[in-house]
Amino acid sequence: MMRWRHTGGRSLFFLAAVIAGVHLQRNDRSVQPASQAQIYxxxxQPSEAVPPxxxxxxxxxxxxxxxxxTVGAEFIVIEKKKTWYFNLDPSSVRTAGYCGREAAVLSLTLPDNAASLQFTFRKENNLFYxxxxxxxxxxxxxxxxxxxxxxxxxxxxxxxxxxxKGQSYYCKSENLLxxxxxxxxxxxxxQMQAFTLPRGHYGEEVECWADFNHRVIPVIIGAIVTGVILIALLTSLFLKDRRREGYDRL
Known part of the structure:
Protein backbone atom coordinates (compact mmCIF):
# COMPACT_ATOMS: atom_id res chain seq x y z
CA MET A 1 0.00 0.00 0.00
CA MET A 2 2.80 2.40 0.84
CA ARG A 3 4.47 1.75 -2.52
CA TRP A 4 1.25 2.46 -4.40
CA ARG A 5 0.75 5.73 -2.54
CA HIS A 6 4.31 6.86 -3.29
CA THR A 7 3.91 6.07 -7.00
CA GLY A 8 0.58 7.88 -7.11
CA GLY A 9 2.12 10.95 -5.48
CA ARG A 10 4.90 11.05 -8.06
CA SER A 11 2.32 10.74 -10.83
CA LEU A 12 0.23 13.56 -9.43
CA PHE A 13 3.33 15.76 -9.09
CA PHE A 14 4.33 15.03 -12.69
CA LEU A 15 0.81 15.75 -13.97
CA ALA A 16 0.69 19.07 -12.07
CA ALA A 17 4.07 20.06 -13.51
CA VAL A 18 2.88 19.29 -17.06
CA ILE A 19 -0.30 21.34 -16.59
CA ALA A 20 1.69 24.22 -15.13
CA GLY A 21 4.10 24.02 -18.05
CA VAL A 22 1.26 24.16 -20.56
CA HIS A 23 -0.22 27.15 -18.72
CA LEU A 24 3.09 28.96 -18.74
CA GLN A 25 3.62 28.31 -22.44
CA ARG A 26 0.19 29.74 -23.24
CA ASN A 27 0.93 32.84 -21.21
CA ASP A 28 4.28 33.26 -22.94
CA ARG A 29 2.66 33.09 -26.34
CA SER A 30 -0.04 35.59 -25.42
CA VAL A 31 2.40 38.29 -24.28
CA GLN A 32 3.56 40.50 -27.15
CA PRO A 33 7.03 42.05 -26.93
CA ALA A 34 6.95 45.81 -26.62
CA SER A 35 8.90 46.13 -29.88
CA GLN A 36 6.04 44.40 -31.78
CA ALA A 37 3.28 46.71 -30.52
CA GLN A 38 1.52 48.29 -33.47
CA ILE A 39 1.18 52.07 -33.70
CA TYR A 40 -1.95 53.51 -35.21
CA GLN A 45 -6.40 57.37 -50.05
CA PRO A 46 -5.94 58.57 -53.66
CA SER A 47 -9.60 59.59 -54.01
CA GLU A 48 -12.17 61.40 -51.90
CA ALA A 49 -15.00 59.82 -49.94
CA VAL A 50 -17.78 61.46 -47.94
CA PRO A 51 -16.44 61.87 -44.38
CA PRO A 52 -18.50 60.33 -41.56
CA THR A 70 -21.11 68.23 -35.30
CA VAL A 71 -18.75 67.83 -38.20
CA GLY A 72 -17.37 65.59 -40.91
CA ALA A 73 -13.62 66.20 -41.32
CA GLU A 74 -11.40 65.33 -44.27
CA PHE A 75 -7.61 65.75 -44.23
CA ILE A 76 -6.17 66.65 -47.64
CA VAL A 77 -2.43 66.02 -48.03
CA ILE A 78 -0.31 67.33 -50.89
CA GLU A 79 2.76 65.13 -51.39
CA LYS A 80 5.00 65.08 -54.48
CA LYS A 81 2.41 67.10 -56.44
CA LYS A 82 -0.24 64.46 -55.74
CA THR A 83 -3.31 64.83 -53.55
CA TRP A 84 -4.20 62.28 -50.87
CA TYR A 85 -7.20 62.06 -48.55
CA PHE A 86 -8.03 60.81 -45.08
CA ASN A 87 -11.35 61.01 -43.23
CA LEU A 88 -11.56 61.41 -39.47
CA ASP A 89 -13.33 58.40 -37.93
CA PRO A 90 -15.62 59.58 -35.09
CA SER A 91 -15.57 56.14 -33.42
CA SER A 92 -11.81 56.44 -32.84
CA VAL A 93 -11.73 60.08 -31.71
CA ARG A 94 -10.81 61.12 -28.19
CA THR A 95 -12.32 64.47 -27.16
CA ALA A 96 -10.36 66.81 -24.89
CA GLY A 97 -9.84 70.52 -24.22
CA TYR A 98 -10.83 73.10 -21.68
CA CYS A 99 -13.52 75.71 -21.06
CA GLY A 100 -12.87 79.24 -19.82
CA ARG A 101 -14.91 82.42 -19.61
CA GLU A 102 -13.53 84.02 -22.76
CA ALA A 103 -11.51 81.18 -24.34
CA ALA A 104 -12.14 77.50 -24.92
CA VAL A 105 -10.49 74.66 -26.82
CA LEU A 106 -11.95 71.55 -28.42
CA SER A 107 -9.39 68.92 -29.45
CA LEU A 108 -10.27 65.82 -31.51
CA THR A 109 -7.44 63.28 -31.45
CA LEU A 110 -6.92 59.79 -32.88
CA PRO A 111 -5.05 57.00 -31.02
CA ASP A 112 -1.28 57.43 -30.64
CA ASN A 113 -1.79 61.09 -31.60
CA ALA A 114 -1.82 59.93 -35.23
CA ALA A 115 -4.04 62.85 -36.22
CA SER A 116 -5.72 65.75 -34.50
CA LEU A 117 -8.04 68.65 -35.20
CA GLN A 118 -8.21 71.45 -32.66
CA PHE A 119 -10.47 74.51 -32.50
CA THR A 120 -9.75 77.49 -30.25
CA PHE A 121 -12.83 79.57 -29.44
CA ARG A 122 -12.98 83.15 -28.25
CA LYS A 123 -15.84 85.15 -26.81
CA GLU A 124 -16.17 88.89 -27.32
CA ASN A 125 -19.18 90.66 -25.86
CA ASN A 126 -22.20 88.81 -27.27
CA LEU A 127 -20.29 86.95 -29.99
CA PHE A 128 -18.25 83.75 -30.18
CA TYR A 129 -16.01 82.55 -33.02
CA LYS A 165 -24.52 84.03 -27.70
CA GLY A 166 -26.94 81.12 -27.47
CA GLN A 167 -26.89 80.55 -31.25
CA SER A 168 -25.12 77.87 -33.31
CA TYR A 169 -23.14 78.31 -36.50
CA TYR A 170 -24.45 75.99 -39.20
CA CYS A 171 -23.14 75.25 -42.69
CA LYS A 172 -24.06 72.42 -45.06
CA SER A 173 -21.61 73.66 -47.69
CA GLU A 174 -17.92 72.78 -47.71
CA ASN A 175 -15.51 74.77 -45.55
CA LEU A 176 -12.02 74.30 -46.99
CA LEU A 177 -9.24 75.59 -44.72
CA GLN A 191 -22.43 72.95 -36.78
CA MET A 192 -20.88 74.29 -33.59
CA GLN A 193 -21.67 76.32 -30.52
CA ALA A 194 -19.52 77.43 -27.61
CA PHE A 195 -19.75 78.93 -24.10
CA THR A 196 -23.57 78.92 -23.83
CA LEU A 197 -25.30 75.57 -24.40
CA PRO A 198 -28.53 75.25 -22.41
CA ARG A 199 -29.06 71.54 -21.59
CA GLY A 200 -26.47 70.69 -24.23
CA HIS A 201 -28.76 71.55 -27.15
CA TYR A 202 -27.93 73.71 -30.15
CA GLY A 203 -29.52 77.13 -30.22
CA GLU A 204 -30.99 78.97 -33.21
CA GLU A 205 -28.96 78.24 -36.35
CA VAL A 206 -26.93 80.99 -38.02
CA GLU A 207 -26.74 80.19 -41.72
CA CYS A 208 -23.33 80.47 -43.41
CA TRP A 209 -22.89 82.68 -46.48
CA ALA A 210 -22.29 79.72 -48.77
CA ASP A 211 -25.62 78.14 -47.83
CA PHE A 212 -27.34 81.52 -48.16
CA ASN A 213 -25.91 82.00 -51.64
CA HIS A 214 -26.84 78.48 -52.72
CA ARG A 215 -30.37 79.07 -51.53
CA VAL A 216 -30.92 82.66 -52.68
CA ILE A 217 -28.98 82.90 -55.96
CA PRO A 218 -31.16 80.35 -57.82
CA VAL A 219 -34.24 82.31 -56.67
CA ILE A 220 -32.71 85.57 -57.89
CA ILE A 221 -31.70 84.05 -61.22
CA GLY A 222 -35.18 82.56 -61.63
CA ALA A 223 -36.77 85.93 -60.88
CA ILE A 224 -34.47 87.66 -63.39
CA VAL A 225 -35.24 85.11 -66.09
CA THR A 226 -38.96 85.41 -65.40
CA GLY A 227 -38.70 89.20 -65.54
CA VAL A 228 -36.87 89.10 -68.86
CA ILE A 229 -39.49 86.76 -70.31
CA LEU A 230 -42.32 89.01 -69.11
CA ILE A 231 -40.61 92.10 -70.54
CA ALA A 232 -40.13 90.33 -73.86
CA LEU A 233 -43.81 89.30 -73.95
CA LEU A 234 -45.05 92.76 -73.02
CA THR A 235 -42.77 94.36 -75.59
CA SER A 236 -44.02 91.97 -78.26
CA LEU A 237 -47.65 92.72 -77.39
CA PHE A 238 -46.99 96.44 -77.38
CA LEU A 239 -45.38 96.33 -80.82
CA LYS A 240 -48.28 94.31 -82.20
CA ASP A 241 -50.76 96.86 -80.90
CA ARG A 242 -48.79 99.70 -82.46
CA ARG A 243 -48.78 97.96 -85.82
CA ARG A 244 -52.50 97.37 -85.69
CA GLU A 245 -53.13 101.03 -84.93
CA GLY A 246 -51.01 102.00 -87.92
CA TYR A 247 -53.05 99.79 -90.26
CA ASP A 248 -56.32 101.25 -88.98
CA ARG A 249 -55.18 104.76 -89.86
CA LEU A 250 -54.48 103.74 -93.43
Missing part, protein backbone atom coordinates in the same frame (compact mmCIF):
# COMPACT_ATOMS: atom_id res chain seq x y z
CA UNK A 41 -1.22 55.21 -38.55
CA UNK A 42 -3.87 56.67 -40.87
CA UNK A 43 -3.88 55.34 -44.42
CA UNK A 44 -4.11 58.03 -47.10
CA UNK A 53 -20.20 62.84 -39.30
CA UNK A 54 -19.51 62.89 -35.58
CA UNK A 55 -20.94 64.93 -32.72
CA UNK A 56 -18.47 65.95 -30.02
CA UNK A 57 -19.17 67.65 -26.71
CA UNK A 58 -16.94 69.11 -24.02
CA UNK A 59 -18.07 69.92 -20.47
CA UNK A 60 -16.61 72.34 -17.95
CA UNK A 61 -15.42 71.50 -14.44
CA UNK A 62 -18.95 71.52 -13.01
CA UNK A 63 -20.26 69.19 -15.71
CA UNK A 64 -22.10 71.70 -17.88
CA UNK A 65 -21.67 71.49 -21.69
CA UNK A 66 -19.57 74.38 -22.99
CA UNK A 67 -18.68 73.25 -26.54
CA UNK A 68 -20.61 71.14 -29.00
CA UNK A 69 -19.61 70.41 -32.58
CA UNK A 130 -13.08 80.25 -33.82
CA UNK A 131 -9.79 82.10 -33.70
CA UNK A 132 -7.31 79.24 -34.25
CA UNK A 133 -7.47 75.93 -36.10
CA UNK A 134 -4.60 73.51 -35.51
CA UNK A 135 -4.32 70.26 -37.43
CA UNK A 136 -1.80 67.47 -37.98
CA UNK A 137 -1.72 63.93 -39.38
CA UNK A 138 1.03 61.27 -39.26
CA UNK A 139 0.00 58.75 -41.93
CA UNK A 140 1.65 55.67 -43.34
CA UNK A 141 4.13 56.58 -46.09
CA UNK A 142 2.42 57.03 -49.43
CA UNK A 143 5.10 55.13 -51.32
CA UNK A 144 7.59 52.31 -50.76
CA UNK A 145 10.81 53.63 -49.35
CA UNK A 146 9.24 56.93 -48.33
CA UNK A 147 10.02 58.06 -44.80
CA UNK A 148 7.41 58.55 -42.10
CA UNK A 149 6.26 62.14 -42.15
CA UNK A 150 3.97 64.37 -40.11
CA UNK A 151 1.94 67.02 -41.90
CA UNK A 152 0.96 70.01 -39.77
CA UNK A 153 -0.96 73.21 -40.30
CA UNK A 154 -2.26 76.23 -38.42
CA UNK A 155 -4.72 79.05 -38.98
CA UNK A 156 -4.24 81.75 -36.35
CA UNK A 157 -5.93 85.03 -35.44
CA UNK A 158 -9.06 84.31 -37.47
CA UNK A 159 -12.75 85.05 -36.98
CA UNK A 160 -14.30 81.85 -38.29
CA UNK A 161 -17.76 80.34 -37.75
CA UNK A 162 -19.08 83.30 -35.76
CA UNK A 163 -22.47 83.36 -34.03
CA UNK A 164 -24.17 85.27 -31.26
CA UNK A 178 -5.73 76.02 -46.16
CA UNK A 179 -3.62 75.39 -43.06
CA UNK A 180 -0.27 74.87 -44.84
CA UNK A 181 1.08 74.25 -48.37
CA UNK A 182 0.97 70.50 -47.67
CA UNK A 183 -2.16 70.15 -45.57
CA UNK A 184 -5.75 71.29 -45.92
CA UNK A 185 -8.82 70.40 -43.90
CA UNK A 186 -12.34 70.16 -45.28
CA UNK A 187 -15.28 70.43 -42.89
CA UNK A 188 -18.63 69.29 -44.26
CA UNK A 189 -21.17 69.70 -42.84
CA UNK A 190 -20.42 71.85 -39.80
Missing amino acids: QPVL IGTYMLKNLVGKPCIKA VTNVTVHVSPRPVCQGCANKTYSGLLADQQLFAAA LTSPELRIKLVPL
Whole structure:
Protein backbone atom coordinates (compact mmCIF):
# COMPACT_ATOMS: atom_id res chain seq x y z
CA MET A 1 0.00 0.00 0.00
CA MET A 2 2.80 2.40 0.84
CA ARG A 3 4.47 1.75 -2.52
CA TRP A 4 1.25 2.46 -4.40
CA ARG A 5 0.75 5.73 -2.54
CA HIS A 6 4.31 6.86 -3.29
CA THR A 7 3.91 6.07 -7.00
CA GLY A 8 0.58 7.88 -7.11
CA GLY A 9 2.12 10.95 -5.48
CA ARG A 10 4.90 11.05 -8.06
CA SER A 11 2.32 10.74 -10.83
CA LEU A 12 0.23 13.56 -9.43
CA PHE A 13 3.33 15.76 -9.09
CA PHE A 14 4.33 15.03 -12.69
CA LEU A 15 0.81 15.75 -13.97
CA ALA A 16 0.69 19.07 -12.07
CA ALA A 17 4.07 20.06 -13.51
CA VAL A 18 2.88 19.29 -17.06
CA ILE A 19 -0.30 21.34 -16.59
CA ALA A 20 1.69 24.22 -15.13
CA GLY A 21 4.10 24.02 -18.05
CA VAL A 22 1.26 24.16 -20.56
CA HIS A 23 -0.22 27.15 -18.72
CA LEU A 24 3.09 28.96 -18.74
CA GLN A 25 3.62 28.31 -22.44
CA ARG A 26 0.19 29.74 -23.24
CA ASN A 27 0.93 32.84 -21.21
CA ASP A 28 4.28 33.26 -22.94
CA ARG A 29 2.66 33.09 -26.34
CA SER A 30 -0.04 35.59 -25.42
CA VAL A 31 2.40 38.29 -24.28
CA GLN A 32 3.56 40.50 -27.15
CA PRO A 33 7.03 42.05 -26.93
CA ALA A 34 6.95 45.81 -26.62
CA SER A 35 8.90 46.13 -29.88
CA GLN A 36 6.04 44.40 -31.78
CA ALA A 37 3.28 46.71 -30.52
CA GLN A 38 1.52 48.29 -33.47
CA ILE A 39 1.18 52.07 -33.70
CA TYR A 40 -1.95 53.51 -35.21
CA GLN A 41 -1.22 55.21 -38.55
CA PRO A 42 -3.87 56.67 -40.87
CA VAL A 43 -3.88 55.34 -44.42
CA LEU A 44 -4.11 58.03 -47.10
CA GLN A 45 -6.40 57.37 -50.05
CA PRO A 46 -5.94 58.57 -53.66
CA SER A 47 -9.60 59.59 -54.01
CA GLU A 48 -12.17 61.40 -51.90
CA ALA A 49 -15.00 59.82 -49.94
CA VAL A 50 -17.78 61.46 -47.94
CA PRO A 51 -16.44 61.87 -44.38
CA PRO A 52 -18.50 60.33 -41.56
CA ILE A 53 -20.20 62.84 -39.30
CA GLY A 54 -19.51 62.89 -35.58
CA THR A 55 -20.94 64.93 -32.72
CA TYR A 56 -18.47 65.95 -30.02
CA MET A 57 -19.17 67.65 -26.71
CA LEU A 58 -16.94 69.11 -24.02
CA LYS A 59 -18.07 69.92 -20.47
CA ASN A 60 -16.61 72.34 -17.95
CA LEU A 61 -15.42 71.50 -14.44
CA VAL A 62 -18.95 71.52 -13.01
CA GLY A 63 -20.26 69.19 -15.71
CA LYS A 64 -22.10 71.70 -17.88
CA PRO A 65 -21.67 71.49 -21.69
CA CYS A 66 -19.57 74.38 -22.99
CA ILE A 67 -18.68 73.25 -26.54
CA LYS A 68 -20.61 71.14 -29.00
CA ALA A 69 -19.61 70.41 -32.58
CA THR A 70 -21.11 68.23 -35.30
CA VAL A 71 -18.75 67.83 -38.20
CA GLY A 72 -17.37 65.59 -40.91
CA ALA A 73 -13.62 66.20 -41.32
CA GLU A 74 -11.40 65.33 -44.27
CA PHE A 75 -7.61 65.75 -44.23
CA ILE A 76 -6.17 66.65 -47.64
CA VAL A 77 -2.43 66.02 -48.03
CA ILE A 78 -0.31 67.33 -50.89
CA GLU A 79 2.76 65.13 -51.39
CA LYS A 80 5.00 65.08 -54.48
CA LYS A 81 2.41 67.10 -56.44
CA LYS A 82 -0.24 64.46 -55.74
CA THR A 83 -3.31 64.83 -53.55
CA TRP A 84 -4.20 62.28 -50.87
CA TYR A 85 -7.20 62.06 -48.55
CA PHE A 86 -8.03 60.81 -45.08
CA ASN A 87 -11.35 61.01 -43.23
CA LEU A 88 -11.56 61.41 -39.47
CA ASP A 89 -13.33 58.40 -37.93
CA PRO A 90 -15.62 59.58 -35.09
CA SER A 91 -15.57 56.14 -33.42
CA SER A 92 -11.81 56.44 -32.84
CA VAL A 93 -11.73 60.08 -31.71
CA ARG A 94 -10.81 61.12 -28.19
CA THR A 95 -12.32 64.47 -27.16
CA ALA A 96 -10.36 66.81 -24.89
CA GLY A 97 -9.84 70.52 -24.22
CA TYR A 98 -10.83 73.10 -21.68
CA CYS A 99 -13.52 75.71 -21.06
CA GLY A 100 -12.87 79.24 -19.82
CA ARG A 101 -14.91 82.42 -19.61
CA GLU A 102 -13.53 84.02 -22.76
CA ALA A 103 -11.51 81.18 -24.34
CA ALA A 104 -12.14 77.50 -24.92
CA VAL A 105 -10.49 74.66 -26.82
CA LEU A 106 -11.95 71.55 -28.42
CA SER A 107 -9.39 68.92 -29.45
CA LEU A 108 -10.27 65.82 -31.51
CA THR A 109 -7.44 63.28 -31.45
CA LEU A 110 -6.92 59.79 -32.88
CA PRO A 111 -5.05 57.00 -31.02
CA ASP A 112 -1.28 57.43 -30.64
CA ASN A 113 -1.79 61.09 -31.60
CA ALA A 114 -1.82 59.93 -35.23
CA ALA A 115 -4.04 62.85 -36.22
CA SER A 116 -5.72 65.75 -34.50
CA LEU A 117 -8.04 68.65 -35.20
CA GLN A 118 -8.21 71.45 -32.66
CA PHE A 119 -10.47 74.51 -32.50
CA THR A 120 -9.75 77.49 -30.25
CA PHE A 121 -12.83 79.57 -29.44
CA ARG A 122 -12.98 83.15 -28.25
CA LYS A 123 -15.84 85.15 -26.81
CA GLU A 124 -16.17 88.89 -27.32
CA ASN A 125 -19.18 90.66 -25.86
CA ASN A 126 -22.20 88.81 -27.27
CA LEU A 127 -20.29 86.95 -29.99
CA PHE A 128 -18.25 83.75 -30.18
CA TYR A 129 -16.01 82.55 -33.02
CA VAL A 130 -13.08 80.25 -33.82
CA THR A 131 -9.79 82.10 -33.70
CA ASN A 132 -7.31 79.24 -34.25
CA VAL A 133 -7.47 75.93 -36.10
CA THR A 134 -4.60 73.51 -35.51
CA VAL A 135 -4.32 70.26 -37.43
CA HIS A 136 -1.80 67.47 -37.98
CA VAL A 137 -1.72 63.93 -39.38
CA SER A 138 1.03 61.27 -39.26
CA PRO A 139 0.00 58.75 -41.93
CA ARG A 140 1.65 55.67 -43.34
CA PRO A 141 4.13 56.58 -46.09
CA VAL A 142 2.42 57.03 -49.43
CA CYS A 143 5.10 55.13 -51.32
CA GLN A 144 7.59 52.31 -50.76
CA GLY A 145 10.81 53.63 -49.35
CA CYS A 146 9.24 56.93 -48.33
CA ALA A 147 10.02 58.06 -44.80
CA ASN A 148 7.41 58.55 -42.10
CA LYS A 149 6.26 62.14 -42.15
CA THR A 150 3.97 64.37 -40.11
CA TYR A 151 1.94 67.02 -41.90
CA SER A 152 0.96 70.01 -39.77
CA GLY A 153 -0.96 73.21 -40.30
CA LEU A 154 -2.26 76.23 -38.42
CA LEU A 155 -4.72 79.05 -38.98
CA ALA A 156 -4.24 81.75 -36.35
CA ASP A 157 -5.93 85.03 -35.44
CA GLN A 158 -9.06 84.31 -37.47
CA GLN A 159 -12.75 85.05 -36.98
CA LEU A 160 -14.30 81.85 -38.29
CA PHE A 161 -17.76 80.34 -37.75
CA ALA A 162 -19.08 83.30 -35.76
CA ALA A 163 -22.47 83.36 -34.03
CA ALA A 164 -24.17 85.27 -31.26
CA LYS A 165 -24.52 84.03 -27.70
CA GLY A 166 -26.94 81.12 -27.47
CA GLN A 167 -26.89 80.55 -31.25
CA SER A 168 -25.12 77.87 -33.31
CA TYR A 169 -23.14 78.31 -36.50
CA TYR A 170 -24.45 75.99 -39.20
CA CYS A 171 -23.14 75.25 -42.69
CA LYS A 172 -24.06 72.42 -45.06
CA SER A 173 -21.61 73.66 -47.69
CA GLU A 174 -17.92 72.78 -47.71
CA ASN A 175 -15.51 74.77 -45.55
CA LEU A 176 -12.02 74.30 -46.99
CA LEU A 177 -9.24 75.59 -44.72
CA LEU A 178 -5.73 76.02 -46.16
CA THR A 179 -3.62 75.39 -43.06
CA SER A 180 -0.27 74.87 -44.84
CA PRO A 181 1.08 74.25 -48.37
CA GLU A 182 0.97 70.50 -47.67
CA LEU A 183 -2.16 70.15 -45.57
CA ARG A 184 -5.75 71.29 -45.92
CA ILE A 185 -8.82 70.40 -43.90
CA LYS A 186 -12.34 70.16 -45.28
CA LEU A 187 -15.28 70.43 -42.89
CA VAL A 188 -18.63 69.29 -44.26
CA PRO A 189 -21.17 69.70 -42.84
CA LEU A 190 -20.42 71.85 -39.80
CA GLN A 191 -22.43 72.95 -36.78
CA MET A 192 -20.88 74.29 -33.59
CA GLN A 193 -21.67 76.32 -30.52
CA ALA A 194 -19.52 77.43 -27.61
CA PHE A 195 -19.75 78.93 -24.10
CA THR A 196 -23.57 78.92 -23.83
CA LEU A 197 -25.30 75.57 -24.40
CA PRO A 198 -28.53 75.25 -22.41
CA ARG A 199 -29.06 71.54 -21.59
CA GLY A 200 -26.47 70.69 -24.23
CA HIS A 201 -28.76 71.55 -27.15
CA TYR A 202 -27.93 73.71 -30.15
CA GLY A 203 -29.52 77.13 -30.22
CA GLU A 204 -30.99 78.97 -33.21
CA GLU A 205 -28.96 78.24 -36.35
CA VAL A 206 -26.93 80.99 -38.02
CA GLU A 207 -26.74 80.19 -41.72
CA CYS A 208 -23.33 80.47 -43.41
CA TRP A 209 -22.89 82.68 -46.48
CA ALA A 210 -22.29 79.72 -48.77
CA ASP A 211 -25.62 78.14 -47.83
CA PHE A 212 -27.34 81.52 -48.16
CA ASN A 213 -25.91 82.00 -51.64
CA HIS A 214 -26.84 78.48 -52.72
CA ARG A 215 -30.37 79.07 -51.53
CA VAL A 216 -30.92 82.66 -52.68
CA ILE A 217 -28.98 82.90 -55.96
CA PRO A 218 -31.16 80.35 -57.82
CA VAL A 219 -34.24 82.31 -56.67
CA ILE A 220 -32.71 85.57 -57.89
CA ILE A 221 -31.70 84.05 -61.22
CA GLY A 222 -35.18 82.56 -61.63
CA ALA A 223 -36.77 85.93 -60.88
CA ILE A 224 -34.47 87.66 -63.39
CA VAL A 225 -35.24 85.11 -66.09
CA THR A 226 -38.96 85.41 -65.40
CA GLY A 227 -38.70 89.20 -65.54
CA VAL A 228 -36.87 89.10 -68.86
CA ILE A 229 -39.49 86.76 -70.31
CA LEU A 230 -42.32 89.01 -69.11
CA ILE A 231 -40.61 92.10 -70.54
CA ALA A 232 -40.13 90.33 -73.86
CA LEU A 233 -43.81 89.30 -73.95
CA LEU A 234 -45.05 92.76 -73.02
CA THR A 235 -42.77 94.36 -75.59
CA SER A 236 -44.02 91.97 -78.26
CA LEU A 237 -47.65 92.72 -77.39
CA PHE A 238 -46.99 96.44 -77.38
CA LEU A 239 -45.38 96.33 -80.82
CA LYS A 240 -48.28 94.31 -82.20
CA ASP A 241 -50.76 96.86 -80.90
CA ARG A 242 -48.79 99.70 -82.46
CA ARG A 243 -48.78 97.96 -85.82
CA ARG A 244 -52.50 97.37 -85.69
CA GLU A 245 -53.13 101.03 -84.93
CA GLY A 246 -51.01 102.00 -87.92
CA TYR A 247 -53.05 99.79 -90.26
CA ASP A 248 -56.32 101.25 -88.98
CA ARG A 249 -55.18 104.76 -89.86
CA LEU A 250 -54.48 103.74 -93.43
